[in-house]
Amino acid sequence: MVSCREVIERLWDYLDGELDPVWTEEIAAHLAECARCYPQYRYEFAFLEALARQREAAPKPPKELLERLRELVVA
Amino acid sequence: MAETPGPTFESQLLAAADAVYRFALALTRDPVRAEDLVQETYVRALAHRDQFEMGTDCRAWLFTICRNAFLKGMHRAEREVVTEDAALEALAAAGIHASVLGADPEGALFERSDLAEAIQRALAKLPEEYRTAVMLVDIEDQSYAEAARVLGVPIGTVRSRLFRGRRLLQQDLLAYAEDAGLLRSREEVG
Numbered sequence: 001m002v003s004c005r006e007v008i009e010r011l012w013d014y015l016d017g018e019l020d021p022v023w024t025e026e027i028a029a030h031l032a033e034c035a036r037c038y039p040q041y042r043y044e045f046a047f048l049e050a051l052a053r054q055r056e057a058a059p060k061p062p063k064e065l066l067e068r069l070r071e072l073v074v075a
Numbered sequence: 076m077a078e079t080p081g082p083t084f085e086s087q088l089l090a091a092a093d094a095v096y097r098f099a100l101a102l103t104r105d106p107v108r109a110e111d112l113v114q115e116t117y118v119r120a121l122a123h124r125d126q127f128e129m130g131t132d133c134r135a136w137l138f139t140i141c142r143n144a145f146l147k148g149m150h151r152a153e154r155e156v157v158t159e160d161a162a163l164e165a166l167a168a169a170g171i172h173a174s175v176l177g178a179d180p181e182g183a184l185f186e187r188s189d190l191a192e193a194i195q196r197a198l199a200k201l202p203e204e205y206r207t208a209v210m211l212v213d214i215e216d217q218s219y220a221e222a223a224r225v226l227g228v229p230i231g232t233v234r235s236r237l238f239r240g241r242r243l244l245q246q247d248l249l250a251y252a253e254d255a256g257l258l259r260s261r262e263e264v265g
Binding site for chain 1: 085114183191234244
């Protein structure tokens with residue numbers, strides 16, 4: 001059984017889908033049962049989701065720039 | 076049955092314009108400079124189109140060109156050096172979480188739609204190396220390995236920069252939320 005410290009050290013790797021299947025399974029099982037680690041998992045998950053939403057919230061390229069790029073690419 | 080042809084090089088370039096602009100904006104923090112940087116990126120990409128491997132991620136290739144073009148215009152002294160350990164950063168983030176346990180244990184703050192501007196400002200304040208890692212992985216959805224290729228550094232360095240950047244962002248956003256009264260102060264909660 002993995003310790004809370006081992007889980008917290010790997011929590012971001014876990015959320016990023018960067019762990020191997022064995023660790024992924026170990027951590028998922030730990031989180032399902034650990035009342036101490038689970039809230040932090042939810043917290044980091046909400047934080048990363050907020051960052052991912054920036055993709056849509058970020059400014060779009062101006063039309064003139066897109067026009068210039070199109071001219072460059074199809075020239 | 077004939078195989079459906081994949082998207083052309085040109086169509087992939089044009090489809091990546093939004094992402095390259097976001098990335099350029101994150102690097103330069105200036106809309107005018109970002110436009111110039113995107114244009115330079117596309118000029119370079121077209122000049123070196125033989126170096127692009129069809130079937131690979133065109134966005135990652137453009138991010139690499141974009142960052143190289145950006146760094147070329149920077150003085151060496153302006154670049155930050157990172158030596159922190161990723162595991163320590165992950166544990167330090169646990170400290171941040173522990174400090175908000177009473178006020179916001181599951182990160183309800185991050186679900187607020189009015190936080191977007193504060194996130195943009197906090198991102199802009201990050202040192203370039205952290206900001207770039209956060210942009211690539213958290214916003215452009217690149218893997219650690221893809222981000223490492225774009226940045227020309229080992230995967231461990233990407234993790235360190237990413238985790239440090241995330242922790243600084245969390246600190247900044249918590250301070251903002253307390254000042255704006257969106258979250259009870261950590262001192263108040265005790």
